[in-house]
Amino acid sequence: MAAREMRPSGGSRADEQRRRILAAAVEVFSRRGYRAASMNDIADGVGLSKPSLYHYWRTKQDLLVVVYEEVLDESLRGARAIVAAAPNPREAVRGLIVERVAYTCAHQDLLKICFEEESELPPDLAAPILERRRAFEAVVLEAVEAQLAVSGRELPMAPKTFVNTCLGAANWVYKWYDPAGPLSPRELGEQVAAVLLPALG
Template structure:
């Protein structure tokens, strides 16, 4: 896991856990508490108590609660983007790649439900400039979907009346909503949900 941004490397002494291990624990606990209580309801004291640390010790790793939320959301976005970029790079025509991305994106979200929920619920708790720092100037995540729809249309695989930008927004909006109702161990597996959504979406795009 990447180290927190803007913090100097420090060496612990004695029996203290390595910094990387302690940061991973802090990251996991913060993600859980932001998920349980929401950003506004969570406190650094909550996080410190669950870690068995003094609140002041958290400042060894972060400057503020906002910094911690930024680190959580940034890492969730990084992992998700890495996943869909890899899927979009697999062999196949643009529609097949789009199908792979839709299925794989839904599977990834469902298997990382806590982090996904924090990302989608709490992004707007960050200032606009920090949101932009995570998403990128061109919204890199959305750009993967836009690029595939645009290429599929250019290849004659998507209907002429489809606007790629609107289509990519509709696709991402619909698949992202899965986190609201998906329950692990429920009626549908992540794979089944992904395949069903991909079928529905592609049937609405494909040219005759």
């Protein structure tokens, strides 16, 4: 998520500083890895002293949790909006796949953190994040099941397995997508959707 997208609600000076610190944390976590990163690294990224940084965020774990929450909440809002606006279930599934690929390509630093640092979350903090992820996956599953009901098609796998396959393909692009390559994030999303959708009829 770009810095402007991670801005907390409200427009106060403190909100702006928190936004800057969060953006710096994303850059540091993505570049160095969560475990190797320090609050000093993040403070340096925004030109703050370490005591000043602690005025806004108590621990780097707090920052990591917020990154997960922001990504998953935005993904869930977007998925629900796509389904609500789609003229039929097939278009809903297509839109969900395209958007997932496009979002992942556009926010490779964020998705690298989300997919590679989950083990750093203690169980009490990981549980609500897992609930957010399940809510997002449920939106995709409902759209897939609705399309299967319309088409009368039977998949050679459970619908949930198909959803996991689609999301796995979409999410993995953070590893290899090249912004300087020939395809925009959305163009790549359209291609991935074109490969996956025929299975649904």
